[in-house]
Amino acid sequence: MSHRHDTATATAAPAASEAPAGSAAAVEPAPPVESARPLRSARPPLPARSALASLTGATARPGDHAGPRPAPLPSALRAWAEHVVGPLASVRDASHPRRTSRVWEVTDGRDRRFYLKQSPTPAFYERETFGYHSAVPVLGYDRAPRLVDSDARHLALLLTAVPGTPLSRLSLGAAAHRAAHRQFGALLRLLHGTEKLSVAARRAAVDSAVRTATDAEEHLVRAGDLLSESRRALVRHAADQLRGLADRLVPGHVHGDAQERNALWTGRRLAVIDFERSRYAPAVQDFVRLACGAWQDRDDLRTAFLQGYGRSLTGTERYALPCLAALDAASCLAYGPAHGEHDVTARGLRTLDRLERGVF
Numbered sequence: 001m002s003h004r005h006d007t008a009t010a011t012a013a014p015a016a017s018e019a020p021a022g023s024a025a026a027v028e029p030a031p032p033v034e035s036a037r038p039l040r041s042a043r044p045p046l047p048a049r050s051a052l053a054s055l056t057g058a059t060a061r062p063g064d065h066a067g068p069r070p071a072p073l074p075s076a077l078r079a080w081a082e083h084v085v086g087p088l089a090s091v092r093d094a095s096h097p098r099r100t101s102r103v104w105e106v107t108d109g110r111d112r113r114f115y116l117k118q119s120p121t122p123a124f125y126e127r128e129t130f131g132y133h134s135a136v137p138v139l140g141y142d143r144a145p146r147l148v149d150s151d152a153r154h155l156a157l158l159l160t161a162v163p164g165t166p167l168s169r170l171s172l173g174a175a176a177h178r179a180a181h182r183q184f185g186a187l188l189r190l191l192h193g194t195e196k197l198s199v200a201a202r203r204a205a206v207d208s209a210v211r212t213a214t215d216a217e218e219h220l221v222r223a224g225d226l227l228s229e230s231r232r233a234l235v236r237h238a239a240d241q242l243r244g245l246a247d248r249l250v251p252g253h254v255h256g257d258a259q260e261r262n263a264l265w266t267g268r269r270l271a272v273i274d275f276e277r278s279r280y281a282p283a284v285q286d287f288v289r290l291a292c293g294a295w296q297d298r299d300d301l302r303t304a305f306l307q308g309y310g311r312s313l314t315g316t317e318r319y320a321l322p323c324l325a326a327l328d329a330a331s332c333l334a335y336g337p338a339h340g341e342h343d344v345t346a347r348g349l350r351t352l353d354r355l356e357r358g359v360f
Contacts, residue, residue, distance in 0.1 A: 073104050073116070077156055081106060081116050084149045084158055098341060105161070113161035115145065118154060124276040125155040127256070131278030132157075135253040138190050143271050162271040164264025167294070176267070178304035181294070183270040184263050185308030191272070192252030192283045204280035205251030212285075213239040213246070216327050222334035226345075231352050238326035241319070248316045252283035259289040284317040288324045291360070292351045322360045325351050 073091050082088055085108045095101040100120035107113050119125035132147035145159035167180055197205075216239040220232055227235070255262070256277025264271045295302040306312055313321070332348025335341065354360045 073106075077104075077116060077118065077154055080151055080154060080156060081114075081158055085112070085114065086110075099339065114148065115159045115161055117157045117159065119157070119276060120155075122152075122155060125150075125152065125157070127278050128157060128276040131253070131275035132159075135191055135193060135278065136275060138193065139187055139272065142269065143187055144275075145271075145273060162264060162273065164266045164269070164271050167260035167263045167265050167270075170265060172265075174300065177298075178300055180263065180265045180270050181301045181305040182308035184258075184272070185305035186310070187270065187272050187308075188255060188258060188286055189309045189311075191255060192286070194250055194252050194283060197251055197253070197280070201253070201280045202251045205249075205282055206246045208279060208281035208285075209242060209246035209249060212281075212324070212327055213242040216330055219327075219330040219334040222338070223330060226333045226337065226349075227330070227352075231356075234352070234355065235326050235330045238323040242323045242327065245316055245320050245323070246282070249282035249284060249320055250314060250317065251280060252286070254279060254281045254283060254286045256281070256286070257289065258286040260294050282317075282320065284313065284320050285324060287313075287317075287321060288328050291321060292325055292328060292347055296350075296354070322355060325360060326355055329355075 072093075078088065078091070087109055088106050089109055089111070090107045092105045094103045094105040094115065096103075102118040102120070104116045105113060106116055117128075119128060129147065129150050132145075132150075136144045136147075141160070142162060145162055148158040148160060150157045167177075172180065216235055220227060220235060255272065255275060256279055257274060258272075262272060262274045264273060290305065291302070295305075329348040329351040332344045332351070336343075336345030336348060351360070
C-alpha cells in the first residue's frame with residue numbers, strides 16, 4: 001500500500017544561523033535512587049587498545065564496514081518512485097557500506113533531489129514512517145527530510161533531500177563545532193516533545209527502557225568471549241539500575257541514533273536525518289551515542305548541546321546515562337563482530353574501558 005504526501009523542494013537554501021528555540025520548560029532534577037551504586041567493574045580494565053586492535057585490524061577506519069554493496073535500484077522500486085515523482089533523470093547508490101543499507105539518491109526531470117530508502121525490516125519501516133508522520137514535521141522542512149511517499153509492500157520511503165554534510169565527515173574549528181552541537185540539541189528538544197506526549201506515549205517510553213535492560217542478557221550471550229566476567233557484571237548492574245530508574249526518566253519521541261553521522265551541517269544550519277530507530281523512550285537515550293562518541297574529551301560540545309537543548313540533565317538522567325552506555329556497549333559487542341562492523345565493536349570496547357576507569 002502506498003501513502004502519498006505533499007512533495008517539497010529537494011533542497012533548501014541555508015538561512016540564518018540561529019538554532020530553533022525549544023519552548024519546553026526545564027524539568028526539575030530528580031534525585032538518584034537511594035540504592036544506586038557507581039558503575040564500576042570489580043576488576044581492573046582489560047587492555048582495550050590491544051583488544052580493539054585485534055578485533056578491528058590495523059587498516060580499519062571509523063565508518064568502514066564489511067559486506068557487499070547493494071544491487072542497482074530494483075526495477076519495482078524505480079517504477080514506484082517514478083509513479084510518485086515522474087521519470088528519474090539519475091540514480092546514485094548512497095548506501096552505507098553495510099549489508100543492510102539500501103539507499104539511493106535520485107533526481108527527477110526537474111532536477112529535484114530525493115532519497116529512496118528500503119528499510120531492512122518491517123520494524124524499521126514502521127518506526128521511520130511513524131516518526132516522519134508524528135514528530136519530524138515539528139523540526140521544519142529544512143531541518144529534516146520530508147516523507148514524500150511510502151510503500152509497505154517494498155518497505156520503501158521516498159524522502160526529500162536536505163542540504164549539508166555529516167558532521168562526522170567534517171573537520172570543524174572549535175567554535176563551528178560547538179555551534180553545530182548547539183543546534184543539534186535544539187532540534188532534539190523539539191523532536192522529543194515531552195510536554196505534548198500522551199499517557200500512552202509516556203507508558204511506551206517506560207516500556208522501552210525496561211526492554212533495553214532486559215535485552216542486555218541476550219547481548220551478553222552473543223558477545224561471548226569479548227566480555228570478561230567483570231565486564232559482564234558491570235553490564236548486569238547497569239541493567240538492574242535502569243529498571244529501577246525507568247519510570248522516573250523524562251520521556252520523549254527519540255531519534256534513536258543521534259550521532260554526528262546523522263547530523264548534516266551546512267556551515268550555518270543543521271539538519272537531522274535517518275529516523276528508522278525513532279520511538280518513544282527516555283529522552284536521555286538520545287544522548288548515549290554522543291556521549292560515547294563526539295563528546296569524548298570534548299566537554300565543550302556537550303555543554304553547547306545542552307545549551308541548545310534548553311535544560312541540563314536531571315539527577316536521574318545523569319545516573320542513567322552511564323547505565324545506558326554500558327548496555328549500548330554490550331549491544332555493540334553482540335552485533336559488531338558478527339557483522340564485520342569494526343567501528344561498532346570499537347565503540348563498545350572503548351565505552352567499557354571508559355566506564356571502568358570512571359572517566360565517562
